[in-house]
Structure formats: structure tokens, C-alpha cells
Amino acid sequence: MSASRAPDTDDGPPPFLGSWRNLYIAVLSLLAFIMIAVYVFSRAFS
Amino acid sequence: MSTPDWIVLGTTLLVITLYGVYRGRGSTSVRSFLLADRSLGWGTVALSIMATQASAITFTSTPGQAYVDGMRFLQFYFGLPLAMVLLSATAVPKFHRLGVYSAYEYLERRFDPKMRLLGTGLFLLSRGLATGMTIYAPSLVLSVMLGLDVRWTSMLIGGIVIIVTATGGVKAVNHTHVLQLAIIMTGMLAAGVVLLMLLPPEVSVGDALSLAGAAGKLNTIDFSFDLENRYTLWTGLIGGMFVALAYFGTDQSQVQRYLTGKSVTQSRLALLFNGVAKVPMQFFMLLLGVLVYVFFLFAEPPLFFNPTAAAEARSGIHGESFRALESRYHDAVAERKAAAEAFVAARDAGATEPAGVARRLLMRTEQTVERLREEAGVIVSAGAAPNDSADTNYIFLSFVLTYLPVGLVGLVFACIFAASLSSSSGELSALATISIVDVYRRFLRPRESETHYMHASRFFMAAWGIYGIAFAQYASRLGSLIEAVNILGSLFYGTMLGIFLLAFYGKKVGGTATLVGALCGEAVVISCFLWTQIAWLWYNVIGCAVVVTVALFWTLAVQRQRPDVHAEQ
Numbered sequence: 001m002s003a004s005r006a007p008d009t010d011d012g013p014p015p016f017l018g019s020w021r022n023l024y025i026a027v028l029s030l031l032a033f034i035m036i037a038v039y040v041f042s043r044a045f046s
Numbered sequence: 047m048s049t050p051d052w053i054v055l056g057t058t059l060l061v062i063t064l065y066g067v068y069r070g071r072g073s074t075s076v077r078s079f080l081l082a083d084r085s086l087g088w089g090t091v092a093l094s095i096m097a098t099q100a101s102a103i104t105f106t107s108t109p110g111q112a113y114v115d116g117m118r119f120l121q122f123y124f125g126l127p128l129a130m131v132l133l134s135a136t137a138v139p140k141f142h143r144l145g146v147y148s149a150y151e152y153l154e155r156r157f158d159p160k161m162r163l164l165g166t167g168l169f170l171l172s173r174g175l176a177t178g179m180t181i182y183a184p185s186l187v188l189s190v191m192l193g194l195d196v197r198w199t200s201m202l203i204g205g206i207v208i209i210v211t212a213t214g215g216v217k218a219v220n221h222t223h224v225l226q227l228a229i230i231m232t233g234m235l236a237a238g239v240v241l242l243m244l245l246p247p248e249v250s251v252g253d254a255l256s257l258a259g260a261a262g263k264l265n266t267i268d269f270s271f272d273l274e275n276r277y278t279l280w281t282g283l284i285g286g287m288f289v290a291l292a293y294f295g296t297d298q299s300q301v302q303r304y305l306t307g308k309s310v311t312q313s314r315l316a317l318l319f320n321g322v323a324k325v326p327m328q329f330f331m332l333l334l335g336v337l338v339y340v341f342f343l344f345a346e347p348p349l350f351f352n353p354t355a356a357a358e359a360r361s362g363i364h365g366e367s368f369r370a371l372e373s374r375y376h377d378a379v380a381e382r383k384a385a386a387e388a389f390v391a392a393r394d395a396g397a398t399e400p401a402g403v404a405r406r407l408l409m410r411t412e413q414t415v416e417r418l419r420e421e422a423g424v425i426v427s428a429g430a431a432p433n434d435s436a437d438t439n440y441i442f443l444s445f446v447l448t449y450l451p452v453g454l455v456g457l458v459f460a461c462i463f464a465a466s467l468s469s470s471s472g473e474l475s476a477l478a479t480i481s482i483v484d485v486y487r488r489f490l491r492p493r494e495s496e497t498h499y500m501h502a503s504r505f506f507m508a509a510w511g512i513y514g515i516a517f518a519q520y521a522s523r524l525g526s527l528i529e530a531v532n533i534l535g536s537l538f539y540g541t542m543l544g545i546f547l548l549a550f551y552g553k554k555v556g557g558t559a560t561l562v563g564a565l566c567g568e569a570v571v572i573s574c575f576l577w578t579q580i581a582w583l584w585y586n587v588i589g590c591a592v593v594v595t596v597a598l599f600w601t602l603a604v605q606r607q608r609p610d611v612h613a614e615q
Binding site: 012014015020023024027028030031034035038039041042045046 | 117120124127128130131134135252255256258259260262264265266267279311314315318321322325326329
């Protein structure tokens with residue numbers, strides 16, 4: 001059993017949206033959209 | 047449960063076991079056994095992450111919670127995507143580049159052996175106790191609903207987990223997680239579709255949601271800022287983010303999942319997928335509970351959903367009161383049904399004023415029904431074990447057993463078993479990894495052969511599983527200690543997060559300063575727990591803030607006294 005695994009240097013861009021920054025913004029935008037959608041949904045039926 | 051349902055349940059469990067053994071074959075080195083040779087793609091890792099956090103209780107209590115309390119629990123998950131983004135940007139590349147087996151191995155590299163020991167000790171204490179509960183809690187619910195002895199259900203869950211983890215290691219665990227999550231999602235979606243079909247023909251989906259809204263069950267967002275309120279938008283975004291940061295960033299049961307990714311990119315994508323999928327998934331589970339509530343507006347639900355506890359209350363010393371309560375409940379539910387029917391008829395006719403009248407009547411009768419259920423809970427808790435005083439975990443399964451068609455009942459129970467297996471196996475593999483890497487190899491037997499560590503890894507996997515089963519055998523005798531066990535885990539997360547934040551970003555902060563900060567942080571969190579009404583989600587924020595602040599001040603103070611010393615203290 002080795003003391004630790006081989007270091008991983010892979011830090012390339014994500015397979016979509018070009019950069020990690022764009023992907024993070026997309027995830028956070030989706031969260032904002034979901035929160036607004038959920039709020040609108042509950043208001044519509046309350 | 048009918049014979050076809052037992053066949054569906056048994057076949058599903060057999061398939062999960064065989065699939066786990068099959069996918070885990072070839073784990074001949076410790077690296078493959080504990081880290082799946084870092085060979086997994088982001089899809090497998092993402093589903094494994096989701097399966098580990100989704101315990102059986104998630105799938106039984108979440109719909110039950112929505113039935114009782116509405117959908118406000120959803121807000122708890124709003125902080126999770128924020129945490130996923132932060133961890134993808136920080137923790138994932140750090141853990142990967144250092145090539146560690148465990149999160150606590152990183153603490154020794156960054157600080158010193160005592161910090162590794164502290165992290166390991168806190169994890170083994172909290173997660174070790176929680177693992178017993180992860181097996182016991184669903185075993186209890188399943189035993190009550192299926193009429194089996196809790197010893198058999200816990201042995202079934204624990205036995206399968208031991209077979210899968212001890213034979214195939216983490217690779218088997220992660221691959222079976224994918225299968226288990228697929229079974230869970232299929233079962234829950236099918237239950238949701240059938241539930242909609244079981245609503246009365248005159249009740250459309252729009253009517254059902256309007257009824258839920260009228261009864262106050264669609265309370266998804268609460269903008270108020272109240273430290274004592276567990277579920278508000280702010281508690282969810284801030285407190286929920288800290289919980290998720292601690293759970294996914296410092297808890298080995300999750301860290302181990304994304305360490306199996308074949309690259310930083312794959313692990314990051316897995317976490318981000320979890321961030322994207324988790325909130326909609328919880329929304330669906332809560333909506334399922336709300337629809338069960340709407341269904342029971344038109345079909346009389348039991349006064350108390352735990353059938354065993356209700357039977358004991360009916361025949362116990364308060365039996366007469368309980369039966370009288372059931373009679374009053376029957377009348378109140380009938381009145382509520384009439385109000386619901388009037389509301390639907392008025393809504394469909396477009397009659398605004400009658401709809402408003404029916405809505406107010408529905409709210410009033412709902413309050414009566416809730417009050418009667420609370421009274422029933424008091425009677426049940428007076429005569430039964432403390433764990434039987436709440437019936438939230440039994441609501442969804444009671445609906446499933448009574449109203450779902452043959453075959454689907456077995457599938458939903460298979461979902462619950464699968465969820466129990468997935469969370470237990472994730473925790474078990476993490477406990478075994480910590481035991482072997484951070485304790486056995488590091489402090490007890492540091493210079494043994496690969497074969498020796500391989501055997502030891504299998505031994506620890508099995509040993510933790512046996513411990514979980516043993517815990518479940520005696521858990522019913524622990525009474526209120528069970529609640530203490532549940533609370534215990536939540537008291538350490540803030541401190542652990544503070545330690546890791548200092549490790550990542552406090553470049554001048556050393557081990558001793560972090561240790562002092564951790565002790566202070568834990569003392570403050572325990573004080574909050576004992577002497578304040580602050581909602582537990584805030585403990586993580588408070589604990590983390592105290593650890594970081596004290597450690598920084600300690601470092602500054604030492605530097606002023608001894609300018610030549612920096613990172614050492």
C-alpha cells in the first residue's frame with residue numbers, strides 16, 4: 001500500500017461552456033431560476 | 047404485502063447484491079479496493095454521491111414531512127449548489143493533487159499528526175454512531191410496515207452491505223449506488239404517477255395543487271429572518287451551505303466518493319451535477335408528500351400512521367381516550383372532505399366567493415384534524431417507546447401499503463431497502479478506509495505488505511458492518527439515547543469545516559492554533575445546543591466562525607511574542 005496515490009495534475013476546462021467559471025455561473029444561475037420558479041409555483045396555487 | 051410484492055422485493059435485493067459482487071471483482075490492491083483505482087467517470091461518481099446522502103429515511107420521512115409541515119423543508123437544500131461550486135473550485139483540486147486516500151490524511155500533510163488524529167476521531171465518533179442509526183432507523187420502519195422483527199430487517203440490510211463492501215470495496219459500492227438510485231427513482235416516479243391516477247376523477251392536478259395551497263402545504267419560501275426558525279430562505283442559503291460544505295468537504299463518506307473520479311474534471315463535474323439535481327429531486331419528493339396529503343383529503347387516513355404504536359395505544363391504559371379521539375377524528379376528516387369537495391366544485395365553476403368560503407372551511411377543519419393528531423401523538427408517547435411518538439416516517443409507506451397496486455408496493459419497498467443499502471455502504475466504506483489508512487496503517491502497523499493491508503481493509507469493512515447490525519439489535523433499548531446520537535453528529539460539522547478552511551486558506555496558521563480554535567469552536571457549539579434556542583443549522587456557521595477566528599488570533603498573538611515563528615504555531 002503506497003503512502004499516497006499518484007498526484008493528479010489534470011485541471012483542464014470542462015467539456016462544456018468553455019471554462020469552469022462559466023460552468024459555476026451556470027449552476028448558480030440555475031439555482032436562482034429554480035428558487036424563482038418554486039416561489040412562482042407556490043404563489044400560483046396558494 | 048402480497049406474494050408478487052415479496053417476489054419483486056426479493057428479486058431486487060438479489061440483483062443488487064449480485065451486481066455489487068460482479069462489479070467489484072478485480073479489486074486486488076488496496077488502491078482499487080479503497081479508491082476504485084481512480085477510474086470512475088463523473089456520472090457514476092455523481093450518482094454515488096447522491097445515493098450516499100439519500101438514506102432510506104430521506105425517502106420515508108421527506109414525503110411524510112411535506113404531509114405534516116408542507117414544502118418549507120425544500121429551503122434547506124438551497125445552500126447545497128453554492129457549496130458544490132465552492133468545493134469544486136477549492137477542495138477537489140487540493141485533495142486530488144495531493145493524492146490522499148482520506149480527507150484527514152490531508153490534515154497531517156498540512157498541519158501535524160495530532161490534527162489528523164482529531165479529524166479521524168471526530169469522524170469515527172460521529173459517523174460510527176450514525177452508521178448504526180442508518181441501519182436501525184429504516185429497519186425499524188420496514189419491520190413495522192412489513193410485520194417483520196427489526197432484527198431480521200437490520201440483518202438483511204447489514205448482511206447485503208457487508209457482502210457488497212467486503213468483497214468488492216469502493217468500486218462495488220459506487221457501481222451499486224448507480225443501480226440503487228435508478229431503482230429508487232423508478233419506484234418513486236411510478237408511485238407519483240399512480241398517486242395522481244388515484245385522485246378522484248373530478249380532481250384535476252390543478253385542483254390538487256390548489257387544495258394543497260389552500261391548506262398551506264405549498265409554503266416553499268419564507269423570507270423572514272429568524273434564528274430560531276429552521277426553514278427560511280436565509281437559513282437554507284447560509285446554514286444549508288455550511289452544512290453542505292462540511293458534509294461534502296470534510297466527511298469521508300462523501301470525500302471518498304469524489305476521490306474515485308479519474309480526474310479533477312470528473313470529480314468536479316460529479317459535484318456540480320449533484321448541485322444541479324438535488325433541489326429538483328427534493329422538490330419532487332416533497333411534492334409527492336403534498337399529493338399524498340391531497341389524496342387523504344378524499345380518503346380517510348389513520349389517526350396515527352404507525353400501526354403498531356396505534357394498536358398499542360388503543361389497547362393500552364389510555365385506550366378509551368384514544369378510541370374517543372379516533373371517533374372525533376373520523377367526524378373531523380369527513381367535514382374536511384366536504385370542504386375539499388366544495389372547494390373543488392367552486393373552483394371548477396369559477397365561483398370565486400364560494401371557493402373562498404370553502405377554502406376558509408378547509409383551513410378550519412384542517413386545524414381541527416391537526417390538533418387531534420397532536421393529541422393522538424401525546425397519548426401514543428405516554429404509553430409507548432419515545433421513538434414511536436412521531437409517525438412522519440410511516441405516512442408515505444402507509445399510503446403505499448394500503449392504496450398502491452400489487453407489484454408497485456414491492457417496488458417501493460425495494461426503493462426503501464435500496465436507499466438504506468446505498469447510504470449504509472457509503473458510510474461503511476468510509477469508516478473502513480479511515481480505520482485502515484488513518485489509524486491502522488498510520489499509527490499501529492505502518493510497514494506491512496500490500497496483501498496484509500488488503501486483508502485488513504476487508505476485515506474493517508466487515509467489522510463496521512457487524513457493528514452496525516449489532517447496534518440495530520440493541521437500539522430499541524437505548525430509548526432517548528438514540529436522539530442524542532442523532533444530535534451528536536450535527537455538533538461536530540462546524541468545527542470540522544473550520545479546521546479544513548484553515549488548512550486550505552490559513553497559510554500562516556499551524557496545528558496548535560487550529561487545535562485551540564477547534565476546542566473553542568466545539569465548546570461554543572455545545573453551549574449553543576445546551577443553552578440557546580438557535581436552530582441547529584446555524585451551529586455549523588457559528589462553530590466554523592469561532593474556529594477560524596480563534597486560530598487566527600492565536601497565530602497573531604504567537605507571532606507577536608516570537609516573530610521568528612510563523613507556521614509552526
